Amino acid sequence: MSENLPPVQTQSQDPDQEHDHDHEALTSPLLPHYQRASNSTSQLAIVGVNVCPIESLDYEYEMAFLVFFLSNLVLTLFAAIITTFISPAAAGSGIPEVKAYLNGVDAPGIISLRTLIVKIIGSISAVSSSLLVGKAGPMMHIGACIASLLGQGGSRRYGLTWKWIRLFKNDRDRRDLVTCGSAAGIAAAFRAPVGGVLFALEEMASWWTSGLLWRAFFTTAVVAIILRALIDVCLSGKCGLFGKGGLIMFDVYSANISYHMADVPPVLLLGVVGGIFGSLYNFLLDKVLRVYAIINKKSVTYKIFIACTISIFTSCLLFGLPWLASCQPCPLDSTEDCPTIGRSGNYKKFQCPPGHYNDLASLIFNTNDDAIRNLFSKNTDAEFQHSTMLIFFVTCFILSIISYGVVAPAGLFVPVIVTGASYGRFVGMLFSSRTNLNHGLFAVLGAASFLGGSMRMTVSLCVIILELTNNLLLLPMIMIVLLVSKTVADAFNGNIYDLIMKAKGFPYLEAHVEPYMRQLTVADVVTGPLQVCHGNEKVGNIVHILKTTNHQGFPVIDEPPHSESPVLYGLILRAHLITLLKKRVFLRTPVRIGADAFRHFSADEFAKKGLGNVDKIEDIKLTEEEMEMFLDLHPFTNASPYTVVETMSLAKASTLFREVGLRHLLVIPKRTTGSPVVGILTRHDFMPEHVLGLHPLLVNSKWKPLRIALPRFLKIF
Amino acid sequence: MSENLPPVQTQSQDPDQEHDHDHEALTSPLLPHYQRASNSTSQLAIVGVNVCPIESLDYEYEMAFLVFFLSNLVLTLFAAIITTFISPAAAGSGIPEVKAYLNGVDAPGIISLRTLIVKIIGSISAVSSSLLVGKAGPMMHIGACIASLLGQGGSRRYGLTWKWIRLFKNDRDRRDLVTCGSAAGIAAAFRAPVGGVLFALEEMASWWTSGLLWRAFFTTAVVAIILRALIDVCLSGKCGLFGKGGLIMFDVYSANISYHMADVPPVLLLGVVGGIFGSLYNFLLDKVLRVYAIINKKSVTYKIFIACTISIFTSCLLFGLPWLASCQPCPLDSTEDCPTIGRSGNYKKFQCPPGHYNDLASLIFNTNDDAIRNLFSKNTDAEFQHSTMLIFFVTCFILSIISYGVVAPAGLFVPVIVTGASYGRFVGMLFSSRTNLNHGLFAVLGAASFLGGSMRMTVSLCVIILELTNNLLLLPMIMIVLLVSKTVADAFNGNIYDLIMKAKGFPYLEAHVEPYMRQLTVADVVTGPLQVCHGNEKVGNIVHILKTTNHQGFPVIDEPPHSESPVLYGLILRAHLITLLKKRVFLRTPVRIGADAFRHFSADEFAKKGLGNVDKIEDIKLTEEEMEMFLDLHPFTNASPYTVVETMSLAKASTLFREVGLRHLLVIPKRTTGSPVVGILTRHDFMPEHVLGLHPLLVNSKWKPLRIALPRFLKIF
Secondary structure, eight states: OOOSOOSSOOSOOOGGGOOOSSOOTTOOOOSHHHHHHHHHTTOOOSTTOOOOSOTTOOSOHHHHHHHHHHHHHHHHHHHHHHHHHTOGGGSBOSHHHHHHHHHTOOOTTSSSHHHHHHHHHHHHHHHHTTOSOBSHHHHHHHHHHHHHHHHTTEETTTTEEOGGGTTOOSHHHHHHHHHHHHHHHHHHHHTOHHHHHHHIIIIIOSOOOHHHHHHHHHHHHHHHHHHHHHHHHHTTSTTTTTTOTTSSOOOOOOSOOOOOGGGHHHHHHHHHHHHHHHHHHHHHHHHHHHHHHHHHHHOHHHHHHHHHHHHHHHHHHHHHGGGGSOEEEOOTTOSSOSSBOSSOOSOBOTTOOTTEEEHHHHHHSSOHHHHHHHHHOSSOTTSSOHHHHHHHHHHHHHHHHHHHTSSSBOBSHHHHHHHHHHHHHHHHHHTTTTOOSOHHHHHHHHHHHHHHHHHOOOHHHHHHHHHHHTOGGGHHHHHHHHHHHHHHHHTTOOOHHHHHHHHHTOOOOOSSOOGGGGGOBGGGTOOSOOOOEESEEEHHHHHHHHHHOOOSEEEEEEOTTSSSSOEEEEEEEHHHHHHHHHHTOOBSSOOOOGGGGGGGOOGGGGSOOOGGGOOOGGGOOOOHHHHTSEEEOGGGSBSSOOEEETTSBHHHHHHHHHHHTOSOEEEEOSSSSSOSOOEEEOGGGGSHHHHHHHOGGGTTOTTHHHHHHHHHHHHHO | OOOSOOSSOOOOOOGGGOOOSSOOTTOOOOSHHHHHHHHHTTOOOSTTOOOOTTTTOOSOHHHHHHHHHHHHHHHHHHHHHHHHHTOGGGSBOSHHHHHHHHHTOOOTTSSSHHHHHHHHHHHHHHHHTTOSOBSHHHHHHHHHHHHHHHHTTEETTTTEEOGGGTTOOSHHHHHHHHHHHHHHHHHHHHTOHHHHHHHIIIIIOSOOOHHHHHHHHHHHHHHHHHHHHHHHHHTTSTTTTTTOTTSSOOOOOOSOOOOOGGGHHHHHHHHHHHHHHHHHHHHHHHHHHHHHHHHHHHOHHHHHHHHHHHHHHHHHHHHHGGGGSOEEEOOTTOSSOSSBOSSOOSOBOTTOOTTEEEHHHHHHSSOHHHHHHHHHOSSOTTSSOHHHHHHHHHHHHHHHHHHHTSSSBOBSHHHHHHHHHHHHHHHHHHTTTTOOSOHHHHHHHHHHHHHHHHHOOOHHHHHHHHHHHTOGGGHHHHHHHHHHHHHHHHTTOOOHHHHHHHHHTOOOOOSSOOGGGGGOBGGGTOOSOOOOEESEEEHHHHHHHHHHOOOSEEEEEEOTTSSSSOEEEEEEEHHHHHHHHHHTOOBSSOOOOGGGGGGGOOGGGGSOOOGGGOOOGGGOOOOHHHHTSEEEOGGGSBSSOOEEETTSBHHHHHHHHHHHTOSEEEEEOSSSSSOSOOEEEEGGGGSHHHHHHHOGGGTTOTTHHHHHHHHHHHHHO
16 A cells, blocks of 8 residues: 555665566666666655655664654645645545535635645645545546636636636536536546546536537547657656556456356356445445544644544554565466565565565555556466455455545545455455456456445446456446446445535535425425515615625515516626625616616626635725615616426426526515515525425425325325 | 348358368368358348358359349338338438437337337348448437337337336336437447447437436446347357357457557548548538438339439449459468458459459448458558549448438448548558558548547547447547547538438427527517416317317416416316316316316326327317316316516526426516416427527527627727
8 A cells, every 4th residue: 555665675676677586685786777767766756656765774674664654644744734724625535525516516615726736735645645545536626626727717816817718707617617627637547538528427517518528528538648648758767657557557458358157146246245345335434424523623633633543553554464464475477576676566575585475565565556456467366365355355445434534635436446356356266266257357346346336336437447447348247247236335325425425514406306395385495584676776775685694696676666566677696786886886866777887897897706706795885875875786687587486396496496507596476466576595495404494294204205195096096 | 332242252161161262163062061151141131231142153243233233122122112101200310310309309100119110120121232321320219119118118009018117108207218228229239338328428318317327327238248148149150140240349459559649640630531521421411311302202102213223323333343443462461361252351352363352342242340340450451452442432422421311221320430431541541651550540540530520429439439449549549530520520510410300300409599599588489379278167168279279288377266366377288188078077167176186087097198199189079068068177287387487588498498308388477467377488489490580680690699799898888
């Protein structure tokens, strides 16, 4: 899990020249070429890889542990501190947050320049600090932040603005850009351009159009081409380990594999096991996160304390565990060097005599990417012992659960893949006599099953795994495994991102409607005293309404003498009212002024603001005289808001709200007497918690609709 | 393009034993094993392959031409006749029709048992008859038909019903099933399960949910596994050519390929060329289809005549063309037999001396699949002459345009792929000195570019091509080609399926809104006298309304004395009114009877009917006395229909209609006097033709909004 320490380090060696299996200790470098190669492996700043900074330590294990322990602790502490104090929104994977944003939830700081910077630096530190955390989620979040900043033409708060790209100043365009950005992030993390698009489509986006599909595809195509070009450039070895090792593409099965009907039972078993482990994983992770949340609420110190505790625990566990495994003789027919020293490879020497390797150390003292590559590799069926795989699986399972909640950027993909691959390989070992599939393939299928059981995606995971392993012949098996594991896991709980999102309290609108909503009308959930503006409103009233409520939109009605009867004119946004007040172009009498009103404004003033620049009503100081003047709101009102009649089924209104992507839905009365508007529905009014709070009889009765419908139904016959 | 005749046929040979390059003529079979192999290749009933029924003809070319010509003609005639007389809806690819169905257009016969049967048989005949038509589109249509029949529990019209699967008797479930069925069809056609799902998502479906995504994925996983199992079973050779040859998977690039920045210009060029040819192809195909439509309207005889003419033209062209090409000596280092005789292979002998082959015949006297495989194959850079590729490209381009409009099942995928592959390979030949990419790879990219230029899909085509060629390393190049060709072609016209759909007059609702719709309100497009029902309506009035209109839904209003003021109660469907009339449970007085009314009905009676069983008002005979009685419509009315206020922007109403997937949208008045409903909007009211018909000032003025907005805008400054 870490490259911080290569414990059995004879000397810095040129990775390309280690072809003899017996190394002489203390061979000093002979050629300048050696020197260069050794330097290149000591770079620290490569994402996800932290290579051997302490190559001169020989067999001094106390010292080695201390360095390992301290460097891990310092890196974890750094990541936790910048996250806590600069941008708490950068903690975690970012997938639940961006998913909520794309659903229409604009929580503070999710997508901003601060978050971007903390996410980049924090993710590098966290991954380097031997914590079992991934980088795909943070990369997705980074992509989303960059997209949003591009969309709003930079960050005005920090003076970084570009006028020429300030074209997308509305929520819908920004949403599409963020979707493309998140696709690009996943594409870059796995070098899986099609997988990235599908991930954004299947897991992230709540709205999707054919046009967006091809824009996202374009984005990830650019990602793929730039990655390809960088790898071409780096082939000469100028970029450290970039593009080498298992960093972005495992590419383990270029040869053909064959499989038959007899291989189906173990594959199905893997699917079932993956479903059970996946749902258990989700359950435990959810509980651990809730416990952390309670502790974290107490004070900042606790947050940092948890992070340090987990770092210390991880260091001790990782350093201690390889002692449990016995040394194995190197295979004679290996195409790789054995043991591998000072670089990524399948066979780590640890404390073993020459010509031997420690199989558990081979998994632990590697980057996660190389551990995955190691587990996925074929023709290495004899490499691992049963006990090693079990220990590694349990370790990964526990570490991945306790590490995610740390206040630092932390992804879930890599931990889930490495855990799944370990039990997959274990199952492969158990079945090795009855199947001709190799253990590496079982590890791939195990990873697929655990991903399916935990994240519950199908098409996107399938394509990502295919793009990772670069073998389309695996397709049918991966499809079976994903479908079985998802089906099994769905019987127990929801997908991991939805659980996290719920734990964080985001008001996420589901695509499906809760059954009990069919029994309610919108009138049953509309609450609170309704604040309305008049078409020609007194400034003082507007200020009062804005100060006493925190609604974001207000119905505008015309009343006699301005119209025959009270009539709904439209909906005006809080942000636009504040813009009007700031401009102080008030009227002495309540008259309509028409489109002439725009004379005083540029279109930019009504554009969607960046997150840091929202004006507040408290900041606007008006004189007594101004408070008695009037504003004509008609030109600034959205004159065709979406409306529903109060007797509309709540389920149908919810569908309308979700599918059209609304922020406000006006409720109008059925009878034509009285006020022309009954209320306003917002996202929160459709949340199951809200609805069930108003109608407690529906609580805890999943079968309520049936209990009502059944007697009626029976009466009919 | 056809296997009907292998012109230079020495004798039936065992395909596996032809390793000597000089064949003795008239070698008679020696072993029973030979006999078996020869029999297996003479099966005719395999989709898309029609293998050598005339193996005993030696060098008798007039006779050979006659057999070739006649068998083609008979097969074409058969396909055209069954299509014309049994199910005209089975003509063409079926993709535009099913796409319209999934958008909500229920045109007669698109999805029915008749269509299914004609599509299966007709597609086999048409593909076997040497016409340049594909099978992917028809297979997609077959999948959609099967899905629909399963969804409605069989076809009641033909007495084939299964109660236990009659679970999905509503439009939404049936739509989802049809989406899955079309994904399965594409998955089966290309053995591309992920590509099938993406095709259904990108091109076919107008609505998509995460749940549907994984159901579609499940469907195509089953397709992939069954295909795999069948191929396993057929490996022993019991199934003729099934699973052999280029039938379903080209699998031509299992070895690694490498490419660099220097290869980018020719790849970009291919993209641009593909975009130009693709849009030209769409333009010409559209024109040809419109000409055919005019001719076809005149009489059935003309339809059949066109089909025969095209068959005759195709036969002559295919038989004559190989004479233009000169004989080539067989390559010495070929891994394949040269020449190949009596089976699929790269080198066809035609009229050449031993040890030579005719390169044009190698493309023409093959199935389309094998021609594609031939073009895609690597290490065959010297196989084709420049002139051959040009002739083949022009032939394919012309034949694919004139063949599609024939009244028979005919797909577009295979013709487009074969045409694209031929110019791709030609471009590869031109650039062969400047690039190290092989010609086969250029053919793959050419096919991608022509697909992108004609069909304008991105992700799904990309995945289908990857699954066809089984090499993920091609991904970045295919992405570039697709994006460039789509962008170039989009500058000229729309995608081929949309053009066909428009030519057929389907009222397809686009996802985007026309700009001029933002300037209109719904009141501007609501037309015609509105027919309303009352909550307690006289039977005679209902019959009158149903007989004098062909609307499918009617607003139900309550008026005094049944309510204080006129109020909109809901919307009732024509089908439900007819069900009520058929049951004849009438009331003597206008009273409300409540839920008790359901006593007389089973839920099944209000379920969506199959297409063949729609009851008509004319079939219901009522007495004078019954006509004077009453019906209480309240229990059968949809009491919460979607509504918009008459001042709502037409663009927003259109978004609502499209996103929520409506059939009727009620328009309610803004003022609270008079009738509680202004009108009903249906799909046709949102069609650009209708809107522009009502507001002719907007016609031919794409820039109208600008012309109105610009002066206003200038006045401001």
